[in-house]
Amino acid sequence: MRKIDIFDTTLRDGEQSPGINLNTAEKIEIAKQLERLGVTIIEAGFPASSPGDFDAVNKIAGTVKNSIVTGLARCVKNDIDRAWEALKVAEQPHVHVFLATSPIHMEYKLKKTPDQVVEQAVEAVKYAKKFFPLVEWSAEDGFRSDREFLVRIIEKVIEAGATTINVPDTVGYATPQEYGDLFRYLKENVRGAEKVKFSAHCHDDLGMAVANSLAAIENGADQIECTINGIGERAGNASLEEIAVALHIRKDFYQAETGINLKEIKRTSQLVSRLTGFLVPPNKAVVGKNAFAHESGIHQDGVLKNKQTYEIISPELVGEGEVPLVLGKHSGRAAFRDRAQKLGFELSDEKLNKAFEEFKKLADRKKEITEEDLITLLTEQSVSIENIPKFELNSVQVSYGTDNIPTATASVTTPEGETKALAATGAGSVEAIFNTLEQLVDSKVNVLDFQVTSVSKGRDALADAVVKIRYNDVTTTGRDSSQDVLEATAKAFVDAINRYLFHEKFVKKHIAQI
Template sequence: MRKIDIFDTTLRDGEQSAGINLNTQEKIEIAKQLERLGVTIIEAGFPASSPGDFDAVNRIAGTVKNSIVTGLARCVQKDIDTTWEALKVAEQPHIHVFLATSPIHMEYKLKKSPEQVLEQAVEAVKYAKKFFPLVQWSAEDGFRTDRQFLVKIIEKVIEAGATTINVPDTVGYASPQEYGELFKFLRENVNGAHKVKFSAHCHDDLGMAVANSIAAIQNGADQVECTINGIGERAGNASLEEIGVAMHIRKDIYEIETGLNLKEIKRTSQLVSRLTGVVIQPNKAVVGKNAFAHESGIHQDGVLKHKETYEIISPALIGEEEVDLVLGKHSGRAAFRDRAVKMGYELSDEKLNKAFQEFKKLADRKKEITEEDLITLLTDQQVSVEDIPLFELKTVQVSYGTENIPTATASVITPEGELKTLAATGSGSVEAIFNTLEQLVNGKVNILDFGVKSVSKGRDALAESVVTLRYNGFTSTGRDNSQDVLAATAKAYLNAINRHLIQENIHGTRQIANV
């Protein structure tokens, strides 16, 4: 079978989704999980875009060994230099440089002629090749680019040393027939096409990203670029799990091998959803909670008689397996550790003990501990940052009545170790909590988004709260969980503030605490 490389851009294009803001530790954990999943290339970020992105790309490059790590760069020497500094520690240094080539982008965005764009692309690839053995060049908005110009510029960047050519459908405009035909055309008309990989990168503005990606593969693409859960700019990118499973289930017609460890798909999807705060729609193909649910009596009857009557994908294929060991309030540390290891978590003894303590507290309150509960508890410990002093919520209490003004009182340990007790009112319980905790920092905190959802089922389910706020020009998203919605909200708010502290600590500009 023909091998197709899977290029995952969850940490770059995926993180560009509105409302997503991952810290370095979270990016490292996602990268490690992508490595377990078996992706060929991990696009870890855009090093020149911010110190935070540089730090994340650099640390991922030094951590991941079994997947190639790459970083995005404009066709500018400064970007390429910065990307080299971030990636020179990688096992196989790889850079992804891009430049827009469509008439509308060249005229209105770049304000350059086609000749100037061609010259800039060639010079950038030549310069990148001085440092990187693997150079991917992308024709941004490639699908809407004049074909003769596209052939010409691709030939020139191949001569300059490019090893991969990416022709993206940047705005999700193509149909599968058109996009597939473009790759066939390039394969047949570009001199030197046999020397490079061709890569497809599709956006989902018209709901065609996966179909277009598969059409490209069928017409000569050697690599497909995608994200976990299909997250990304605007309507998102092609969904990795859909492409990977489709290639496997229909290998009879595609005759493609991806190298993915499909049993890691479910966990990867849940990890990305948890850390980004982007909920997976219930009817999402492959990983949605209804993907293997059967409501219709006819369907239920068929599945009971033979699963393949209505299930073309086995839950076990993507790691959706039943675990025989039941965890509850009488379970011990050994059983808890065993489950954590089987679920793929690598935790230090200290972090495992903290997760176990939280598990025991939860088990005392809940009749049934679900897989979702465990993922929440273990992920919280896996992405925690131990060496930076942060705010810690000790208690929160809200006084509320339909005839009274909601009042929140909170006790918080500051990063300096001081216990502070604060109180404030609000038009509702949540606003009262926000107003109370805002007193911990210098200045106004703007709440950009707030949401609460159930992690698992039942009246005793964990509630997960997500708070996105903006402070001093920095946007951060905090998450936490509790059986009490208001406690989860208070902890999520502090989690967002702590993310701000972490970033300021990394960059040496810590000014946030009002202590």
């Protein structure tokens, strides 16, 4: 069996999806889960792009030990310097540098000749090798590049010290046969190809990212770059879970394996979905809620007689199996801590106690505490904002009737410890809540997006609310949950305001340090 390295770029390319804005705590939580999942390389961000990205990459590099941590950099010395500052604490420092190589990108974006592009790529790799033992070089828009030029520039960067060569289909234009042919051509024609790993990075604009990635493996690719749930720019990236499971189920055909801990797939998918606010479509392969559902009578009859009649993937394979519910309103802290640890959460005593208090409140109101409920409560605490004064929602009440004007009242404790009573009206209950809580700050808050989803099943299911706002030219996303959708909405709005406060404090601190 060939070993295929999995390069996860959820925290870099995935976070570039419009509408996703993860803070450092959330990125660290995802990175730790990716480590449990068993990915070879975690691309933690683009250190030179912002203070927040630098901080997240640096903290992840110092936290993760069993996966290689990398950061993205343009073929520019300053980017490489920032990447080194962020990643020098890593177990195996790795940098990912890129430069466009297609005619359209070189002419219109870079405004450089092919010779100038080769020179810049070589100089960047040589410079990166002064610091990093592992240097990946990417030919941005590689698929639409001239093949002979690709051979030329790849040979040069290998000579300069690159250890991995990535040939992306940056705009999702390739077909599987064409993309596979490109990898075979490069492996056969590049001098020194045997000294490096060849990597595939596919986008899903035409819905072929996974198929193209698998075609690359068939034709000699050693590494696949992908994201959890396929999130990413435009239509997204190749889905890690689909590639890993496809190689496992069809190992008879591909003769390749990834080393991914498949039982962690469902949990990883849920965590990324919750923290990004991007819902997983019900019909999504491997991790969608309908992936193992059967409604047709013919299908149900077959599955009851033998699951393999209609299931080529068992739910248990990806961690979808039933987990015994041993926690209830009479459970103690010891049992709760044990379950939290088994679910992969490492919480401080303070955060664990807060999660336990919320669990007890929920257990008094809800008949059945599901695995999804526990993950939601624990995730909220694991990524909660710490060490800054913040607003706390004490209570919210909404008066609504078809013939009345919806009115919301709320009690909030301010960062200074003062209790405020607020009230406002709106065209509907949600707008009334937003108008009420907007009074916590001194100018208009624009609500860019608002979503409420059910965490589990039944009438008493938890509601998970996501509110994306823009205030003072800063965009933040708040999340929270409750059995009541309006309470969850109010808590999520307050969380978004608190994240703005966190952003302001972090930026000012960073500027002061500079």
